[in-house]
Amino acid sequence: MAMTGVLRPGHVVLRVLDLEEGINFYKNVLGLVETGRDQQGRVYFKAWDERDHNSVLIRQADTAGLDFFGFKVDSPATLDKLEADLNAYGVSTERIPAGEMLETGERVRFLLPTGHVFELYAEKTDVGNGQPYVNPEAWIPAAEHGIAPVRFDHLLCYGPDIEKAQAILQDVLGFYLVEHIELEDGSGDLGIWLSTSIKAHDIAFVRHPEPGKLHHVSFLLESWEKVLRAADLMSMNRVAIDIGPTRHGVTRGTTIYAFDPSGNRFETFSGGYQCYPDGKPIKWSQNEVGRGIFYHDRVLNDTFLTVLT
Amino acid sequence: MEQRKHYTVVIRETGESYRCQDQESLLSGMARLGRKGIPVGCCGGGCGICKVEMLSGDYASRPMSREHISAGEEAAGVVLACRVYPRSDVTLRVVGKMEKSVFRPRVPDAA
Numbered sequence: 550m551a552m553t554g555v556l557r558p559g560h561v562v563l564r565v566l567d568l569e570e571g572i573n574f575y576k577n578v579l580g581l582v583e584t585g586r587d588q589q590g591r592v593y594f595k596a597w598d599e600r601d602h603n604s605v606l607i608r609q610a611d612t613a614g615l616d617f618f619g620f621k622v623d624s625p626a627t628l629d630k631l632e633a634d635l636n637a638y639g640v641s642t643e644r645i646p647a648g649e650m651l652e653t654g655e656r657v658r659f660l661l662p663t664g665h666v667f668e669l670y671a672e673k674t675d676v677g678n679g680q681p682y683v684n685p686e687a688w689i690p691a692a693e694h695g696i697a698p699v700r701f702d703h704l705l706c707y708g709p710d711i712e713k714a715q716a717i718l719q720d721v722l723g724f725y726l727v728e729h730i731e732l733e734d735g736s737g738d739l740g741i742w743l744s745t746s747i748k749a750h751d752i753a754f755v756r757h758p759e760p761g762k763l764h765h766v767s768f769l770l771e772s773w774e775k776v777l778r779a780a781d782l783m784s785m786n787r788v789a790i791d792i793g794p795t796r797h798g799v800t801r802g803t804t805i806y807a808f809d810p811s812g813n814r815f816e817t818f819s820g821g822y823q824c825y826p827d828g829k830p831i832k833w834s835q836n837e838v839g840r841g842i843f844y845h846d847r848v849l850n851d852t853f854l855t856v857l858t
Numbered sequence: 859m860e861q862r863k864h865y866t867v868v869i870r871e872t873g874e875s876y877r878c879q880d881q882e883s884l885l886s887g888m889a890r891l892g893r894k895g896i897p898v899g900c901c902g903g904g905c906g907i908c909k910v911e912m913l914s915g916d917y918a919s920r921p922m923s924r925e926h927i928s929a930g931e932e933a934a935g936v937v938l939a940c941r942v943y944p945r946s947d948v949t950l951r952v953v954g955k956m957e958k959s960v961f962r963p964r965v966p967d968a969a
Contacts, residue, residue, distance in 0.1 A: 566921040611924040613904030789901035812904020858904040
């Protein structure tokens with residue numbers, strides 16, 4: 550498969566209630582690498598094995614939650630084309646100038662019907678993963694600092710009108726449906742998992758009355774053993790764990806849900822399967838949703854559909 | 859060695875009481891002992907699930923989301939239990955509820 554067009558989720562901006570506490574958490578507990586701070590007070594991080602300058606930004610605010618997220622596209626020409634395609638589809642866009650985010654090119658921003666601010670961009674400075682591009686080692690000490698995920702992988706958003714967001718992502722941006730949970734009355738989906746790559750999900754949505762809510766930001770680990778190591782580190786650092794270690798039925802990833810110090814849920818996971826755009830989507834019925842979300846417990850916990858930022 | 863102070867927390871509705879250290883939030887003190895009464899959410903002041911009204915006693919608090927607790931509420935003692943630390947014996951009333959609308963999500967799209 551040639552991966553073209555929209556490549557991957559590239560950045561997410563989160564609000565935290567206490568910046569210093571947030572910096573310590575993202576740097577030393579989650580184990581991201583701090584790469585900069587800007588005049589707006591945003592602090593920039595990337596996972597150790599990511600090569601682009603930043604993937605996770607935090608800023609202090611009086612509410613927790615999600616400001617916006619951005620997907621990287623393969624070229625400035627694709628950015629222009631997708632902006633025109635969005636406009637033709639009836640989605641209005643705005644351009645955020647290059648440099649508004651550190652080391653990041655021009656961004657095309659629009660509002661999803663779910664209330665989430667979605668961005669596309671083509672350029673972010675390659676700062677490397679701490680290794681040379683010629684004859685590198687397998688990993689660096691940063692790969693063992695804190696939980697140390699290899700990348701920001703995907704996010705799960707809660708909001709209304711998920712089918713309208715799905716239509717934009719599929720019809721205009723080239724995403725495809727991998728799995729979905731059908732509402733009991735068959736009137737639509739409770740949740741959808743969409744890919745723009747061979748990952749089982751690059752973004753997911755769950756139907757929810759309030760717009761623009763964040764369920765979790767997810768980080769990839771390389772093995773189930775590293776998920777268990779993450780759980781140990783969460784206990785050592787008194788991180789509030791929501792559930793896990795366990796496995797999802799949907800996507801089959803092994804996982805922990807936990808919360809940053811401001812209550813933004815994050816996931817550390819490994820595994821899941823790889824998929825292709827010609828694959829038939831997997832459907833879950835709502836009476837099996839417990840097994841779909843938490844494969845071992847086989848029931849939803851109280852917080853899955855209610856605790857959001 | 860640092861002396862940890864313990865205070866008694868009383869949940870008015872249930873009469874449940876537990877001992878909470880001054881360095882842990884009212885919510886984590888409850889959860890650590892396996893006690894129930896206040897809904898447990900994000901534990902970071904972000905989600906608003908653990909909203910309580912402080913009826914008596916002194917406490918310290920850390921920043922909590924203004925999406926869920928207004929400045930006026932906070933001044934009146936309506937706070938998130940995960941962001942409040944006892945400074946005396948306290949009594950509280952639970953305001954937050956864990957919604958159980960799991961299997962029949964309200965259809966929001968027409969709203």
